[in-house]
Amino acid sequence: MGELGFDVPVLVAQLINVAVLAVLLYYFAYKPMIRALDRRSNRIKEDMEQRGKIGELRASAEEEVKKQIEDGREKGRGIAEQAVQSSQEIREKANQEALALLNEQRALIQQEREQAMNELRNDFADLTVMAAEKVIERSLDMEAHRELIDKVLKEADHK
Amino acid sequence: MVKKLQDGSVNKSSDGLVEVFTAIPLDEADKLKLKQRFINIMGKETKIEYSVDTSLIGGMIIKSRDKLIDGSIRNKLNELKEAMGKGKI
Secondary structure: OOOOOOOHHHHHHHHHHHHHHHHHHHHHHHHHHHHHHHHHHHHHHHHHHHHHHHHHHHHHHHHHHHHHHHHHHHHHHHHHHHHHHHHHHHHHHHHHHHHHHHHHHHHHHHHHHHHHHHHHHHHHHHHHHHHHHHHHHHHOOHHHHHHHHHHHHHHHHOO | OHHHHHHOOOOOOOOOEEEEEEOOOOOHHHHHHHHHHHHHHHOOOOEEEEEEOHHHOOOEEEEOOOOEEEOOHHHHHHHHHHHHHOOOO
16 A cells, blocks of 8 residues: 555545544534424425415415305395385385375266266256246246146047 | 146045136136036046136136146246256256
8 A cells, every 4th residue: 555655544544534524524514404404494395285274374365255145136126126126116106005095086086077067957947947937937927827838728628 | 836736735625526726716707617627538427616706817727526727927937947957857
């Protein structure tokens, strides 16, 4: 070995130095670095899992909100339809009542009109007959009375 | 009087009696003529009772047991008034 230029003790000492350096590097550099990388990797993994959960929660919340909005719309439509139906019923009822009242008033007016017409006809008949009575009374002389009596007798002939 | 005759409330004529109501009093000549006409109509002599009712205005009412002939002006006017009241005229 000496002939080859290697000094064995120096070589051994260097080998030992290298081995000690390797052990020291392994424990004080490589392992802490691996641990740090593992922690970093785990944290990233946890972050990603958490983000996934958050995403799921957000999607679930959005779904819930959509459902609630749809429910709200459905309820709103129901309430609106009910309101429209109620207003139609109220309008129809009001129309019917107004029509009934109108017919009642028309009948009442017609009745009062007929009553007034009857009264007017009766008054007019009374006045006409009264006037006719006066005229006839003045115009009837004895001869006219006899003619009327004769006429009645002729009627009696035929009965 | 006309009303009373129509509703029969003065229907007291006995058999063979004829009641005659006029608006003016009849003289004997009129009564004689009437009596003759009644004999012709009824075929026998009949007792006639004469009454004056000025409300008849004119004409005559003849009333026997089963017959009533109202030929008075009052009756005609009442018919006219009734027809006018019903709007028939």
